[in-house]
Amino acid sequence: MPRMSQQREREVVVVENQEYINAETQTNSEESPSRKWDKMKLAYDFTVPYFQWIYFISKVYILWIVIHYMSVQLYVKHCVPSSLWGFITSPILVSSPHCKAMRWILHTGANTIDNMWNTIGVWFSAKLMQIN
Numbered sequence: 001m002p003r004m005s006q007q008r009e010r011e012v013v014v015v016e017n018q019e020y021i022n023a024e025t026q027t028n029s030e031e032s033p034s035r036k037w038d039k040m041k042l043a044y045d046f047t048v049p050y051f052q053w054i055y056f057i058s059k060v061y062i063l064w065i066v067i068h069y070m071s072v073q074l075y076v077k078h079c080v081p082s083s084l085w086g087f088i089t090s091p092i093l094v095s096s097p098h099c100k101a102m103r104w105i106l107h108t109g110a111n112t113i114d115n116m117w118n119t120i121g122v123w124f125s126a127k128l129m130q131i132n
Contacts, residue, residue: 061116068109075102 076082079099080090093099
């Protein structure tokens with residue numbers, strides 16, 4: 001049976017169903033490559049869900065920005081043309097279903113973009129409050 005001084009004891013810590021070696025039980029002053037790998041794996045496992053969430057949320061807002069921009073351009077072209085004939089027909093065109101749909105997209109898109117900036121501002125303010 002080997003002596004305890006020759007054995008290298010390691011304590012295993014379970015964090016979110018993953019096993020990692022506890023640094024307090026290592027006897028070496030330098031970290032082993034496997035320990036460094038374990039730390040990187042822990043950091044990766046911790047941060048990836050946040051980045052996935054940010055990526056998903058940013059896709060939603062980018063989609064709203066693109067839809068808003070396209071609806072504004074199409075509304076000007078199809079519902080309020082810039083000519084004398086467009087001026088005369090605009091009261092009729094404005095109440096058509098496609099123009100109403102584009103107005104709804106324009107209004108909802110603008111509110112969504114406003115809420116995006118408000119959410120980002122509140123989040124940054126909350127992070128700044130945590131620093132103090």
